[in-house]
Amino acid sequence: MSSALDQHWPETFRYANKFSPFYREMFRGRKGVPPLETLPTVDKKVLSERNRDFLCVPRSRIAEIVTTSGTTGKPLLWQLTANDVKRLAVNEKISFQCAGLTPRDTVLVAVALDRCFIAGLAYWQGLRELGCAVVRVGASSPLLVLEMIGRVQPTAIVAVPSFLRVIADKARDTKFDLTHCSVKKAVCIGEPIRDGEFILNLSGRAIEKAWGAKIFSTYGVTELANSLCECNAGQGGHLHDQQLHLEILDDDSNRLPDGEVGEVVATTFGVEAMPLIRHRTGDCAALFSAKCKCGRTTPRLGPVVGRKNQKLKFKGTSLFPSMLQAVLEEAGLEKFAVVARRENELSDAVEILFHGDAKIPALRDAVQARAKITPLIRRVSLTEIEKLQLPPEARKRRTFVDLR
Numbered sequence: 001m002s003s004a005l006d007q008h009w010p011e012t013f014r015y016a017n018k019f020s021p022f023y024r025e026m027f028r029g030r031k032g033v034p035p036l037e038t039l040p041t042v043d044k045k046v047l048s049e050r051n052r053d054f055l056c057v058p059r060s061r062i063a064e065i066v067t068t069s070g071t072t073g074k075p076l077l078w079q080l081t082a083n084d085v086k087r088l089a090v091n092e093k094i095s096f097q098c099a100g101l102t103p104r105d106t107v108l109v110a111v112a113l114d115r116c117f118i119a120g121l122a123y124w125q126g127l128r129e130l131g132c133a134v135v136r137v138g139a140s141s142p143l144l145v146l147e148m149i150g151r152v153q154p155t156a157i158v159a160v161p162s163f164l165r166v167i168a169d170k171a172r173d174t175k176f177d178l179t180h181c182s183v184k185k186a187v188c189i190g191e192p193i194r195d196g197e198f199i200l201n202l203s204g205r206a207i208e209k210a211w212g213a214k215i216f217s218t219y220g221v222t223e224l225a226n227s228l229c230e231c232n233a234g235q236g237g238h239l240h241d242q243q244l245h246l247e248i249l250d251d252d253s254n255r256l257p258d259g260e261v262g263e264v265v266a267t268t269f270g271v272e273a274m275p276l277i278r279h280r281t282g283d284c285a286a287l288f289s290a291k292c293k294c295g296r297t298t299p300r301l302g303p304v305v306g307r308k309n310q311k312l313k314f315k316g317t318s319l320f321p322s323m324l325q326a327v328l329e330e331a332g333l334e335k336f337a338v339v340a341r342r343e344n345e346l347s348d349a350v351e352i353l354f355h356g357d358a359k360i361p362a363l364r365d366a367v368q369a370r371a372k373i374t375p376l377i378r379r380v381s382l383t384e385i386e387k388l389q390l391p392p393e394a395r396k397r398r399t400f401v402d403l404r
């Protein structure tokens, strides 16, 4: 057991047992404080079905109500007390310090502060807690971002990687010299910028080049009111172990050793409104506990390689669609779809459909070299790709189509 766990677990257990209807029911009949790892895990489905039973305080004590991003079904309602918002601010402050930000920095928050998202609120609070000057440019106008870069000379930006690329495109179109602008650091949220080996992916490299800035990945989960940000070493996001405890579990809920990818399972410390114990996030990543090059001794969470329910079984091995997507993007494909179908209990049928003039044997070699599998690869019409990427019911373009 780590010391932070020893320090905070008993209090977390007692609090949840006393105030959370859900956990009181789960813990009924247990004597004393049980070791954390002996308790059942809880997934998002339960969080959704019994949402109100996780709430430990009356509405009069609630300060913020947000929703999760809703990657699975209807967005969940998540509630925070004033102290929870303060905890969020402290967490973000530590995260931004990992990226080397100080009170001398002026930072663009190019993230939505409304629409019930927690992220914008969190970054804004954290930067204020750290003492930075904050410019809330939001995520809707690349032109406004460029204008404010010109007018206030910010040193850093917080944004989703795809929006950073949209801004870079706008800069190119308007002859704005982004590469030599004042922004020297970009904190990237929501989308991966590195592969499982910590190497910058296509998107990450494009951003560093266009912006002339160093990029830092940060991983956050709404219902944990917590995020983990990389330091200069870029070897995973540092865990703030006074606020959060992480475990990496396999499909049978066994704890995986250092460096092995499994589902991220989290326990929050110090949360008043909706504390969580052994919450299955559905995200898959590895945890590294060796001391970091930056000198910090807190564990680091590696890049999220995919959602647990997206994992593909392929003739005795398993892999995430994100790896195939990365290989295809690196090969220069833009119009493609990775399609998965259930073949049998042990294996999925994976097919890659694309439109363009790429050579199929070269694509097959690239996939084989990186992912060690040989899926079917087929050239199709642009209409077919469009139909797969953007079906009528979809809100977002997708390159992974799960028909299992």
Ligand SMILES: [Zn+2]
Pocket (backbone or CB within 6 Å): 230, 231, 232, 233, 238, 292, 293, 294, 295, 296
């Ligand atoms: Zn570090």
